[in-house]
């Protein structure tokens with residue numbers, strides 16, 4: 141990879157095993173991490189399952205053909221043993237809270253497969269020096285400890301959110317708050333933000349899920365450190381505080397999306413694009429710089445049909461002759477009702493709007509000069525991708541870390557405008573009427589984020605400056621690339637120790 145190519149001359153390079161959680165928002169950054177570690181001198185083994193490997197087949201082929209030492213290993217996922225339908229190997233394939241629980245059971249059983257693989261080892265495999273695992277794979281700590289392999293937790297969310305969750309638990313704050321929508325400050329939090337219980341209550345804190353919830357908290361206990369998709373310059377105060385709190389190494393190594401330098405790797409990130417990328421690029425090329433709003437809510441969050449109609453109205457009536465939009469509607473995949481409504485909407489907004497049904501090449505889109513704003517659910521990857529691209533955001537969080545990420549974007553970094561969503565919606569739950577945001581609100585925010593006068597201009601300047609810092613962090617000598625090297629060096633050190 142340009143700027144990061146630093147193939148280790150070490151004759152005994154560190155072998156790092158990556159074990160991602162099976163969700164797009166967790167797999168995608170770990171695929172990037174695999175490339176980044178390999179181009180900084182490590183040998184990488186990436187463990188996944190057949191369905192997930194099939195999704196990223198073009199990326200696997202590309203990485204393997206690049207001669208980077210990354211190997212993708214597929215182990216069977218025990219869906220049937222946990223009562224899941226065959227092939228249900230990613231959380232975007234589950235449709236109800238009950239199935240989510242079964243998925244987590246299957247994941248524990250998958251741990252046995254991983255252990256078997258690590259102990260019997262493919263005869264050509266190099267022994268592992270270190271495992272980097274998503275903290276949702278809570279079982280890895282025990283497996284790695286039993287095999288004496290040093291391990292590092294990967295937290296998918298922002299440090300801002302992880303620290304917030306840590307401090308709330310430490311001070312047992314939520315127990316003393318009755319009103320879900322009362323604003324309060326998080327004790328010891330280094331940034332002056334206020335949050336609401338409804339937004340920081342963890343989504344795993346459901347009745348019957350207590351054990352799972354505790355398991356997630358415990359993953360970092362046996363780990364020798366934490367790796368995150370962020371960068372020092374973005375979350376300096378939070379990272380310092382978090383390091384002090386847990387007394388362990390915390391390595392920010394992002395924005396990992398910047399591992400994808402050329403159009404092809406941006407276009408195939410995550411899974412195959414639902415739209416011809418040539419067509420998409422020529423549409424974007426025909427638009428003025430900063431005139432397009434990109435609208436997408438990640439891989440899991442879904443809108444009800446009434447919410448889609450309201451979003452459509454907001455986009456259609458936003459009054460700027462210059463404003464165009466590119467809207468990803470994954471709900472169109474399975475619904476005739478949505479499809480019928482969309483066809484008419486597209487007819488009315490022809491020329492200034494484009495709808496992508498299904499999966500969009502998000503990083504390619506955000507990096508295009510025509511894109512001036514991003515209406516996002518504030519998933520951490522999407523947030524980091526917007527930051528890396530220097531694009532301002534209209535924030536519309538749904539669940540998990542997203543409301544807290546919104547506070548970072550709007551209150552601390554001041555590169556976003558809140559749509560005003562208040563009621564959380566867990567992705568497998570139906571969108572309630574009380575969570576509905578009216579088209580008129582959407583319209584106002586679209587206009588504000590895409591134009592917004594002097595304040596809008598300042599917001600855009602701040603976003604551009606942050607984008608510069610993000611890119612610097614990922615250049616040779618930049619903070620994130622140096623942290624990647626430190627991880628590899630410490631794995632090499634562990635290797636000597638293990639010998």
Ligand code: UDP
Nearest residue numbers: 165410438439440499500502519520521522
């Ligand atoms: N993504 C994409 N195309 C889509 C939807 C999502 O490339 O149509 C990618 C996006 O770029 C990001 C990831 O999927 O890397 C979503 O992760 P995020 O943390 O933003 O949200 P989640 O899907 O986990 O809610």
